Amino acid sequence: MRISLALVPLLCACVGAPAGPASITAEVTSSAGDGDSRWTTDLQQRPTTGTTGTTGTTEPELPSEGFHCDPRLQDCPADHKCTPFASMGADDWNGARCVPLVTDPAGLGEPCETRDHSHSGLDDCGPGLMCWYFESLTDLRGRCLGLCRDDDTCEDPGARCYVQPSASYLCYPLCDPLAQDCPPPATLCVRSSSVDGFICRYAPAGEPAGAGMPCEGETDCAPGHVCDPADLVSGCAGERCCAPLCSLSQPNCPPGLDACEAYDPGPPPEYTDLGICRAP
Structure with a gap:
């Protein structure tokens, strides 16, 4: 049985500080796979029992802003991964930094946990993965999703890279819009203008609009x-x-x-x- 371990941040050892991820040029060509049970199993509590991976008793601060690595290239030193993060606790990614990997990290689709805040990038997923689909903004347990590769494709054939105006990071799982078969917690199977297919997204807070009611998206x-x-x-x-x-x-x-x-x-x-x- 895997044990989830808390992260011990180390000072980023990346060389240089690139301005940001490579520009978006490729189209997504991956296709949906057959029904995959990893997105339908219940979330499980993964107990924390200690700290991980690296030596030392202090926790030097990680870079607090800017792009220090490229999440799509995973160009960090050994035993680290490059992860998007939001500086100053913002609610959207605006940088990327190298963070230490935990011992025995979670794999694609497996339960995971993020530390500090939803966009901190400090989680117990493996390289090229990020913890997402949280229970809530106060319960940051979720599942490991893949990060987009440098050609905007995904390792998982059952996911698509969600291309944003300035960067692309997460590979969202494809879903059946009639079955609404997205993984918990409350997510929606919706069409996105940047993805050739339906992907799982968070449902917004509040009462959703029903048939005939006005909407913006x-x-x-x-x-x-x-x-x-x-x-x-x-x-x-x-x-x-x-x-x-x-x-x-x-x-x-x-x-x-x-x-x-x-x-x-x-x-x-x-x-x-x-x-x-x-x-x-």
């Missing part, structure tokens, strides 16, 4: 819904409103949105049965 809607243009959703009071997804072979749409239309006119094989409930 996919994560505003309840599970199993997408944010559709107003002219396709009966009674929509905004520029876009939530519409239920449906199975083309077994449609089950609500009144007023009776037509189950193909989601994509030329879908990949895994989405050939996927439709959207729209106004007839």
Whole structure:
């Protein structure tokens, strides 16, 4: 049985301080794999029993801001990994630094734990991995997700690199939008403009919007819904409103949105049965 060990930060030993990750140039070409049970098993408490990996009794400070390594290249010294982090406890990544690996780190899809705050980058996952999908912002137990490689692909064929405007870091697992089969905690299986497929994202706080309710993006809607243009959703009071997804072979749409239309006119094989409930 693996034991989760707490991290002992060391001063980053990376040479130089690159300005940031390499520019984004490649398209994502990985495809969804067969059903993978690692995303459906319950999270387990991984007990902490001590400190790890490196010698010494003090904890020198890690770099507090800036890019000191490239997470996509993993260019840190031995026994360290390069991880994105947010300086000053920010809520989005704005740097990358080398942190020491724990003894016996968690692998892809395995339970993990992050220390200090959600974007600290201090976790017990192995190299090229990051702990994500937390129970809550106060309970930072989650699962190890892969980091994007330098060509914006993922080691896991069942995941896709989520490309952000300034950088790409995490490989989010693909999912079935009709089954909403994302791993816990509360996540949504949604389409992203930067990913060719549906990926698992966090559900925002508050009550999600149901069918016919205004929305600004996919994560505003309840599970199993997408944010559709107003002219396709009966009674929509905004520029876009939530519409239920449906199975083309077994449609089950609500009144007023009776037509189950193909989601994509030329879908990949895994989405050939996927439709959207729209106004007839």
